[in-house]
Amino acid sequence: MSNRPELLAPPEIFYDDSEARKYTSSSRIVDIQARLSERALELLALPVDGIPRLLLDIGCGSGLSGETLTENGHQWIGLDISQSMLNIASEREVEGDLLLGDMGQGLALRPGIIDGAISISAVQWLCNADKSSHEPRLRLKAFFGSLYRCLARGARAVFQVYPENIAQRELILRSAMHAGFAGGVVMDYPHRYARLPSRNLVLSFS
Helix, strand or coil: CCCCHHHCCCHHHHCCHHHHHHHHHCHHHHHHHHHHHHHHHHHHCCCCCCCCCEEEEECCCCCHHHHHHHHCCCEEEEEECCHHHHHHHHHCCCCCEEEECCHHHCCCCCCCCEEEEEEECCHHHHHCCCCCCCCHHHHHHHHHHHHHHHEEEEEEEEEEECCCCHHHHHHHHHHHHHHCEEEEEEEECCCCCCCCCEEEEEEEEC
């Protein structure tokens, strides 16, 4: 049986109250999330000028990655499909603005307002058809198209992903390119628990 959560249930079902609390209370997961988020923020290559940026955390969960953004002096908006995760984020009093939504239906944000976006272990969920109405290519198209529109000119988006196979990786990358992004994949081992390299999809507004 696979231990990949995206193959077990849709995210809004898999991350119920019990799983959301288990995830957030794991010191190992908290450490990994912080390291991955720091790496994503590094790859965003934001100007070092002391000016806070408005960032988007896609699949923000209980706000673990958002805390890294806050610690680095930035404002952020967090989007997640799991109400249970967002409830915990609210309980933890994270400083970001939290939105409940399905990234596969597109991002309902005004054009050009986001200075950078990160996503930790979330985008690969779009490669699965959890409902009969879900077509991965169309959901990826809606996601990347809406993300491209809401980013400020010259902004970057960094997605840490664990694709199931090469076909998934290529589908994600191709969908991003079709939306207008330029960029590629950076592979590294950002934390001591890693058995496989982390794939960071670094996209820029072209």
